Amino acid sequence: MRARSALYVPADKPRALEKARTLPADLIILDLEDAVAEDRKAEARMNAVDALRVGAWRAPVLLRVNGLTSRHFDADFETALKCAPAGIVLPKAEDAASVRSLHLGLPLWLMIETPRGVLNADALAGVPGVAGLLAGANDLARDLRTRPHPDRWPLLHALSQVVLAARANGVVALDAVFNDVRDAAGFARECVQGRDLGFDGKTVIHPEQVRAANAAFGVSAQEAEAARALLATWAEARAAGLGVTTHAGQLIEELHARTAEETLARWTEEQVL
Ligand SMILES: CC(C)(COP(=O)(O)OP(=O)(O)OC[C@H]1O[C@@H](n2cnc3c(N)ncnc32)[C@H](O)[C@@H]1OP(=O)(O)O)[C@@H](O)C(=O)NCCC(=O)NCCSC(=O)C[C@H](O)C(=O)O
Ligand SMILES: [Mg+2]
Numbered sequence: 001m002r003a004r005s006a007l008y009v010p011a012d013k014p015r016a017l018e019k020a021r022t023l024p025a026d027l028i029i030l031d032l033e034d035a036v037a038e039d040r041k042a043e044a045r046m047n048a049v050d051a052l053r054v055g056a057w058r059a060p061v062l063l064r065v066n067g068l069t070s071r072h073f074d075a076d077f078e079t080a081l082k083c084a085p086a087g088i089v090l091p092k093a094e095d096a097a098s099v100r101s102l103h104l105g106l107p108l109w110l111m112i113e114t115p116r117g118v119l120n121a122d123a124l125a126g127v128p129g130v131a132g133l134l135a136g137a138n139d140l141a142r143d144l145r146t147r148p149h150p151d152r153w154p155l156l157h158a159l160s161q162v163v164l165a166a167r168a169n170g171v172v173a174l175d176a177v178f179n180d181v182r183d184a185a186g187f188a189r190e191c192v193q194g195r196d197l198g199f200d201g202k203t204v205i206h207p208e209q210v211r212a213a214n215a216a217f218g219v220s221a222q223e224a225e226a227a228r229a230l231l232a233t234w235a236e237a238r239a240a241g242l243g244v245t246t247h248a249g250q251l252i253e254e255l256h257a258r259t260a261e262e263t264l265a266r267w268t269e270e271q272v273l
Pocket of ligand 1: 016034035138176177204207
C-alpha cells in the first residue's frame with residue numbers, strides 16, 4: 001500500500017473536509033480526537049458520516065476515533081460502523097489484549113504515542129487486523145517530558161521502536177506530524193530523517209505538507225536510475241558466476257539487487273498513479 005502522506009483533517013472543519021478531497025495525499029484521516037474540541041465532537045461525527053457518504057475521495061479515508069478509555073469512544077465506534085471508513089485510527093494504543101477484543105471488522109491503524117504503547121509496540125502491531133502504526137510525537141514528548149529539539153534526538157529511540165515493530169509484523173509505519181506549518185525547509189528535513197529511519201510515509205496536518213511528503217517518501221528519478229545501474233552490474237556479475245561484486249566502489253550482493261528491484265517496482269507504480 002502506498003502511504004507516503006496521511007493527512008489529518010479535523011472533522012469539525014467543513015472547508016478543510018472539502019479541500020481534502022482535492023489533495024494528492026495517499027491517505028486521509030478524518031479526526032474526531034485531539035483536533036476537535038469537546039463541545040464539537042457530535043458535530044464532527046455527523047460531518048464524518050456525511051463526508052464518507054458523499055464519497056468521491058481520491059484516497060482511502062480513515063477515521064481517527066477517541067481513545068478506548070475516552071467517554072467519546074462508544075459514540076465514535078457507532079459512527080465508524082455507520083460510515084464504514086477504509087480503516088480506524090486508534091489513538092494512544094497501549095494494550096494488545098484490549099485492541100484484539102475490539103472486533104471492528106475494519107483495518108486498524110494504531111497510534112504509538114505513550115510510553116506504554118512504545119514498550120508494547122511489537123505486540124500491538126501483531127494483533128490481527130492491524131494495517132499500520134502511526135507515531136504520535138506530541139503526546140509522546142509530553143509523556144516522556146522531553147524537550148523539543150530540531151533533529152528529534154530525544155524521540156529517536158521511540159520512533160525507531162515504531163519502525164521495528166511495524167517491520168517485524170509486516171505493517172505500514174507512518175512518521176509523526178511536524179507542527180510548524182510555515183517551516184517548509186524544516187518539514188523537508190524531517191521527512192528525510194523519517195525516511196532514513198525506515199518510515200513508509202509521514203502524517204501531515206496541512207495541505208502544503210502533502211506534496212513534500214510524497215516527494216520525500218517516493219522514489220526519485222535519480223534513485224530509479226541508480227537502481228537500474230546496480231541491476232546491470234549485478235546481471236554481469238551473475239553471468240560471470242559471481243555471488244558478490246562491487247558497484248560504484250561498494251560491495252553488492254543478491255540482497256542489494258532485490259532492494260534495487262523493489263525500488264524500480266515502486267518507481268513504476270508511482271509513475272502510473
Ligand atoms: C494547523 C492548522 C490549524 C492551520 O490552520 P490555518 O491557519 O487555518 O491554515 P491555512 O489558513 O493555511 O489553510 C489554508 C487552506 O487549507 C485548508 N486546510 C488547512 N488545514 C487543512 C487540513 N488539515 N486538511 C485539509 N484542508 C486544510 C484550510 O481550510 C484553508 O482552505 P481554504 O480556506 O479553502 O483555502 C490547520 O492546518 C489544521 O487544523 N490542521 C490539522 C490539525 C489536526 O488535524 N490535528 C490533529 C492531528 S495531529 C495529532 O494529533 C498529532 C498526534 O496525535 C501526536 O500526538 O503527535
Ligand atoms: Mg496524539
